[in-house]
């Protein structure tokens with residue numbers, strides 16, 4: 001498989017070399033030399049024909065250190081480049097397919113454009129562009145690495161069609177131009193790395209996107225759903241012809257990935273959320289908004305008032321995987337209603353709070369799910385939920401090994417592009433912080449956070465430290481700035497003595513053999529109930545504590561599941577009967 005793909009890559013380089021005037025330049029083709037700093041595009045959507053046609057103007061900026069005469073522009077392989085001009089002058093360009101998993105088709109239509117003159121480093125050039133084609137359901141990038149067809153289509157559900165249209169941006173469908181190196185799903189985090197690099201390069205880009213839709217045939221009234229906060233939607237229906245237009249201006253410090261959906265949607269609108277439902281899903285839409293309204297007070301209490309209204313878009317196939325873009329969520333409303341509450345809590349958190357850093361943005365949104373579960377069903381239910389994320393973590397982190405030094409940096413929460421880490425691990429980190437400093441202090445730190453002031457990875461840790469007397473530097477170093485692996489606790493010894501006044505004094509020595517320290521809850525059981533003591537044990541060290549109890553201690557259980565540990569076989573300890 002890998003061999004076949006490599007071969008096609010070399011083949012395309014070869015074709016390109018024959019076509020290029022300069023072979024030397026061809027081999028130094030730098031796909032990420034230019035960033036697109038301004039998009040001004042008009043997209044025409046024709047659901048009956050599955051078609052998309054785009055015309056517009058983009059500005060390229062040379063982000064490389066060398067002057068560039070060649071620019072690379074890419075769109076989905078199901079779209080064709082029609083023209084590329086600078087001013088009124090049509091530019092020479094070579095079309096070629098470029099295998100990359102950044103698009104659902106597993107390939108891009110690449111235009112290798114010869115610019116009218118070299119663009120100096122930091123210099124810019126405006127181009128007029130036109131491309132068109134179809135966007136149909138296509139899961140090639142997943143099926144070719146062995147995913148079963150059904151599972152692949154449940155993930156890559158983007159399409160333009162008469163009954164249902166939903167198109168996400170790069171990472172799913174490159175329906176607007178991008179310029180990226182190859183992303184390969186069979187090579188670890190390659191796709192996430194390419195996407196993260198692309199988003200970082202284009203952060204702050206100006207985006208003006210117009211989407212027009214027309215439909216001449218009879219049929220239900222279509223609704224165009226786009227980001228309401230940044231777009232204005234207008235209808236110009238005449239007779240049988242439906243015409244809808246949306247004009248969007250995105251002003252965001254990060255890059256906004258524009259998306260759109262079209263179907264015969266109804267909607268349910270409440271204070272915290274609008275749900276767009278397919279006509280057959282009116283009842284589950286009500287269930288969803290009810291769940292959101294129920295979660296809303298808790299989310300407000302932790303993350304402040306909503307900055308925007310959450311919006312949920314229904315997907316027709318109940319097996320489709322949900323997908324989120326900030327406070328927007330695509331989800332099949334017909335799917336399992338048990339998960340609706342935690343989905344709503346997550347979505348509302350994004351509507352209230354945002355951060356350019358994934359471990360904060362997504363970590364807190366997942367943390368809010370545990371808060372919601374704790375409110376609804378108690379701490380145990382929240383810890384069980386954390387447990388389900390821990391298995392995802394086990395899959396990406398070798399539990400027993402200490403991270404290699406480059407992984408310590410690359411896989412740290414501040415740097416990682418790995419979803420399991422910035423979602424599941426970050427969620428555990430927020431839960432541990434809350435256990436260590438308390439609800440009130442953590443809420444204050446979250447309230448003090450301003451995304452536009454987050455210029456340094458230590459900004460959030462400093463806000464948290466400011467709310468507590470405790471030294472947390474070791475904790476941030478083990479869990480946030482570095483990946484020091486996980487703790488591994490062991491009760492080294494525990495013995496009880498009867499005191500003069502008839503109570504019992506238990507002395508516990510807890511050892512942490514792992515690379516990361518933590519404060520861990522320790523449950524001490526006796527014949528008449530149990531007590532919990534929290535014990536801080538730094539990495540590769542021991543802590544001894546004494547606990548006075550009214551009855552003789554019998555058993556010690558370390559870690560209630562709130563601290564992600566590399567292994568837990570030494571976590572239960574039988575205490576010998578005290579000598580009297």
Ligand SMILES: [Zn+2]
Pocket residue numbers: 324346350361362365
């Ligand atoms: Zn999220």
